[in-house]
Amino acid sequence: MVIKRLLVKLSLEQSKTPHPRFAYEFYLKSRHLFNFIERTCLSKLKQRADYDTICIDARYGFDPPYMERAELVYPGVLTIVLPFDLAGYRSLTTMADYYDFIERILVEGFAIAGDRFALPQDEVLESFRQFRSEGCENTWSILSKVIDKERKLKVQLSGRLTADSFSLEYSLLQGKVLVDAQVVFVGEPDELIFAKIVQALYVDQGELVIQGKRGVLKRLPLPASEQL
Secondary structure, eight states, X not given: OBOOEEEEEXXXXXXXXXXXXXXXXXXXXXXXXXXXXXXXXXXXXXXXOSEEEEEEEEEESSOGGXXXXXXXXXXXXXXXXXXXXXXXXXXXXXXXXHHHHHHHHHHHHHHHHTTSSOOOHHHHHHHHHHHHHTTSOEEEEEEEEEEETTXXXXXXXXXXXXXXXXXXXXXXXXXXXXXEEEEEEXXXXXXXXXXXXXEEEEEETTEEEEEETTEEEEEEEOOOGGGO
């Protein structure tokens, strides 16, 4: 297998969960960061191991014997269990504090796993720090297509992930000149929503059609020649 996915999930004893969506919201908030590491580090590293997913399971409200271990629990998943500092997390006030908190989880998790599982620890942490040094931006090209060779019209679709949302951004260029740009979709930062969000891109009766997984995502009127 090739390591390609990294995540931190929360496991909270039910009676101590602040609210029903707390763990899910924690997961969503971290995806813009871990998606960056997956795309810019793990996908290029192509490191082989007995698993393709690194899952750090941060636990709160459970007995100590269930803490601090690393093992292949499910096929293809390396699970690293460690205690979660709920009070510390809820006291965070800035995104810089949040990134520091996540970095501590990574460092502590990798220390628990040690050298037993061929973890790309240094590369992941380097990618994490690159993310921060570049302003915590996570944008990437999803599709680029020439839709009119005669008028030199090209469409570019890009994804943007933040701690709060995923947005699909559209740009129309004539040569190198930007003709139009807008956000055509906004949703939660969840791979179930944005992974392979664009299925097709085509022109129909003077409109650009962006086809999604569940039908037409957006129809955009294309400018007439005299408007260019």
